[in-house]
Amino acid sequence: MNGIDIEAAVYGVVAEMSSGRGNEVGPDWALNETHGIDSLDFVELVQRVEVALDVRLPDEEVAGVGTAGELLALCRQKLAEGA
Amino acid sequence: MVRSLRASGVQVGERCRIYSRNFSTEPFLVSLGDDVCVAGGVSFLTHDGAARLLAKRRPAVQKLGRITVGNACFIGQNALILPGTSIGENCIIGAGAVVSGTIPANSLVAGNPARVVGRASLYLERLNRHPDAINSFGLPETERREMIVRHFAERDRAGDGQ
Numbered sequence: 001m002n003g004i005d006i007e008a009a010v011y012g013v014v015a016e017m018s019s020g021r022g023n024e025v026g027p028d029w030a031l032n033e034t035h036g037i038d039s040l041d042f043v044e045l046v047q048r049v050e051v052a053l054d055v056r057l058p059d060e061e062v063a064g065v066g067t068a069g070e071l072l073a074l075c076r077q078k079l080a081e082g083a
Numbered sequence: 084m085v086r087s088l089r090a091s092g093v094q095v096g097e098r099c100r101i102y103s104r105n106f107s108t109e110p111f112l113v114s115l116g117d118d119v120c121v122a123g124g125v126s127f128l129t130h131d132g133a134a135r136l137l138a139k140r141r142p143a144v145q146k147l148g149r150i151t152v153g154n155a156c157f158i159g160q161n162a163l164i165l166p167g168t169s170i171g172e173n174c175i176i177g178a179g180a181v182v183s184g185t186i187p188a189n190s191l192v193a194g195n196p197a198r199v200v201g202r203a204s205l206y207l208e209r210l211n212r213h214p215d216a217i218n219s220f221g222l223p224e225t226e227r228r229e230m231i232v233r234h235f236a237e238r239d240r241a242g243d244g245q
Contacts, residue, residue: 063208
């Protein structure tokens with residue numbers, strides 16, 4: 001999977017899980033209540049990203065993610081480690 | 084609460100916190116592991132009442148099901164656990180969830196019908212980092228209240244209060 005695909009997959013899931021303005025998702029998009037993502041939604045979002053990319057994001061690392069860009073970076077890191 | 088539930092036949096593990104008395108008409112079919120927390124309004128339903136519609140054909144028929152909850156689970160406010168449900172260890176059941184079937188260990192479960200939305204362990208990691216997760220549990224009530232009010236006042240001043 002190339003970088004463009006990873007970005008599209010991650011931001012696509014974030015957009016689906018965000019309320020209203022999901023088409024504006026970018027690196028600084030906050031993954032919190034501001035965009036309709038509560039703590040339960042965040043867990044589902046991570047699971048959907050993991051399934052979409054076939055990657056495992058460790059709890060202690062992904063729990064601190066605050067933005068869509070940080071989530072994308074972590075996915076890229078874990079995919080590179082697993083490659 | 085735990086003592087009276089055990090007397091009614093509910094199998095209750097050690098160090099459980101239970102804030103509901105709704106263990107159906109067959110409480111002896113419910114088994115809770117150790118360190119389980121059951122919030123208020125949770126209902127454990129151990130039978131299918133629709134069987135009463137068979138009364139003309141089978142006057143005494145009942146359709147029953149056991150319920151088992153593994154160690155270290157949390158069941159949120161007003162969740163409904165249906166007959167035949169088995170919940171694995173370390174699960175979190177969201178408020179109002181209507182749960183049936185087999186729930187794998189470490190699941191975060193929500194909705195009606197309930198579904199597994201992710202890992203309970205991730206939910207806890209995230210919760211532990213949330214700015215509103217403060218160390219107020221178990222404090223004397225006055226001290227606890229002051230701490231909470233102060234916390235949200237500070238959040239308001241910072242412009243990020245909920």
